[in-house]
Amino acid sequence: MLMKAGLTSADVKTGGIVLHSLHKRYGRATAVDSVSLTISPGEFVSLLGPSGSGKTTTLMMIAGFELPDSGQILLDDKDITRLPPHRRELGVIFQNYALFPHMTVAENVAYPLRMRRMPKAEIETRVHRVLDQVHLTALASRYPHQMSGGQQQRVAIARAMVFEPPVLLLDEPLGALDRKLRQHLRNEIKTLHKEVGKTMIYVTHDQDEALAMSDRIAVMHEGRIRQVSAPQDIYRRPADLFVASFVGEVNLIPVKLRSGVLQGPGGEDLAAARRPEADMDATLCVRPEHLRLDKAVGNPRGVQGRIVDMTFIGDATIVEFRTEYGLQLTSKVLNVSAETLPGIGDACVASWVANDASVLKE
């Protein structure tokens, strides 16, 4: 709903970004460690990770506010690694928006055009057009502190887009807002991306945001990219234990892999489609919603135990399950039918389809 398709950026495919083994250290601490990533024009890529994972530093290097110690940044095959930020022609939306408090909305939006010394009439037309697109024409002469968080966010978007950069960099733009508004603006940004077709690089620590909006997600941890994939792959086929446990809920079961047989901690024979070839001790990952609990006793491929707790959360019930030797697992059962669930204290077998489980190395 925010913008009509911008002809220029949609037709000419610009906005491809290549990061080539970026390194950045602060004193002894490594902030970014050999980060390489190729982003195609028009793609929406999220950098997802906990704080201190290097995602913001990476974004700031793309924007030009941090210089990498080594490595290259290419924008449409042009090396921009050492180009000062004001000559990069990248739109940046900052955390808390960084709207200039001494300028009105219109002046804020006109700022990039003034800095490019556009003719006055052209500036006016463009500012008017972009404010119209974000539905803020009526508030053009307000100051930022007179506006709500959602309105400020739209001003920030308008300001970052008015000079038609091929790429938008977004640094946790929804961080400061409440949950309802976040969901709403999340959809707005997604729609905006579809309409204008600009490349977007989105930094967040919120996995739901990343999963909902991205074409691809790069999960970062301790300065490294641990996995780059489409949201479905990140969730279903995590590359390592960190990705598995950072994105979504997961049950972690210590297992032994011996000549192709997967053994649980209680000696059970367990199922998992993705597993290493060699014999080793590893961890089996299975999502709570893939964990089935059956009263039927005697299922060989499963874990025997009892239900110790149940929590109703509206659309689903979270069932806590514990084996005799102390392994605790969580199952999420959707409340789709009136089918009665087992009760607390019932003996059950927990099992899953091999395709839904992965065995990951430590």
Added chain:
Amino acid sequence: MARTVILPTGNVPSESSAVAHSVGPTPWAWLLLPGGIFLALLFLVPLAGLLMLSLGMPNWTFARFVRIGGDPVYLAVLRTTLQISASVTALALVLGYPMAYSLTTSKSSSLRTFLLIAVVLPYFTSVLVRTFAWIVLLGRGGIINDLLLKLGLISQPISMLYNRASVIIGMTQIVLPLMILPMYTVMSSIDEKLLRAARANGASPIAAFLTVFLPLSLPGVMAAVLLVFVNCLGFYITPALLGSLSDFTITMQIYSEVVDHLNWGSGSALSIVLLVSVLATLWIGSRFFPINKLLGLSDEKTGQDAVASPRTRKQWLMHLGSAANVLDRWLPSLGGYGVSIVSSLLGTLLLLPILVVAYLSFSSSAFFEFPAPGYSLHNYQAYISDSGWINATFTSIRVALMATSMAMALGATLAFGLARGRIPGRGAMVALVLSPIILPTIVVAIATYFVLARVGLQGTEFGLALGEAVYSIPYVVVLIVANLRDLNPAYERAARSLGAGPGATFRTITIPLITPAFIVAAFFAFLHSFDDVVYVLFLGIGVITTLPMLMWQSISQGVDPTISAVATLQVLLAAAVIIVSAWLRRRKSV
């Protein structure tokens, strides 16, 4: 303000301040009473008395003011005062802005620490010591002449002292910290992301500075210029010691009328002229910027309404910024070290006079020779073995301790009353509390003399302490109020919810949390009265000799190297106060 209001009855402090105002004074407001009465008696009453005296009470007349307006001598004095004040303010602004800028934005933490020391140490070193340092540097037998002679650049000493230029140089160095600190306060509240946003939107570093940083720092510039200008108008010590006898400022004229000619009528009328000029400047200035915000006694966010500056100025800066942006494409990058280099040099200049005096205090020479021919402690031995210096030191300590106790007792209650009490007319109370440090000290001192003389307290140590307490109270209040605002009311509410009564909460939560601020405030109050010259000049009536008084007399009579030892000890005292307060502050934040 609602955030910091905690009513002792345990009311939820969420009602708007308008509601709180309408319910009248709260119990906390009673704490304003003792300090308020003290300031009324020793500050308002004296000033009112001075006004009446200038109007010829009981034979009311405007004759004295008419004479000031018509006499070319007085007009020359007024012109000199305005010219010196304007020059010093302009010079201090030009030198101070880059320093404040580096202090806020420099990426090098060692540069920031150095600049902070260069600003704060002189700020808390007595004006007398710093003025003395300029005499050592600029005098006929001073260091600069000495060096120039040794280098063969001049054949005989040139006179650099006792003229307009030496006054301006000395005063500029003395007011620079006062210029820098308000600008620094406002600059540090500017979000660094705004500059990044400007850069990301196509502004070169210079354009980002002109269109974003400069306009947002203007409220601080305004406040600093105002404070410095007003301070210059009432400056006495430096013009008196460094200035020419044919180039009188208004404060020198007042001193001469009152002390040399015992002409109280003209003296009081001139004092009122000075007072009115200061108040008028402040009033005009406060149309643009509320001054009490800067001193931490207001809760409104700085910059929010101050940014509604006249559009024209902003537009002009926008034009300039976008023009600078074009230049950027042609100019090679300057590397961005220019400002850092300039401000390091300025910081060194700010510290240099003090350092030179400290260095020379260890010289074995009987004169101020540079470099020192050898090192000895003879200046310190001279200080310790001279009963005059030692007696003066003990007098200073006695007076400062008395003044500090009074200022602490009254200032602390005022601080609690102001931070937590609700009274109608709170603004007037704040103005009263802050006035003693904003209005010219010389005027307040003369006015206080009258009141003390009526009750026979002139020339007594207690009387002097009363006057100095008035001067120290504002510092105590500002330091404690700042701390009370940091003191999260949730702690006190938590204590109440855990079963502590109001008294127990105060004892177990409030007191421990603000003790560091009390210690810091006491130290600063002590330092201020220990360093005072102007009050003792008038209230001591030549009977009381404090350490600064003795220094003042020695400097006026000819430069005795022993002073350098005393001055160095005073700098050490200031440094100790700064270090202790910094240490207490850090410990609090852990």
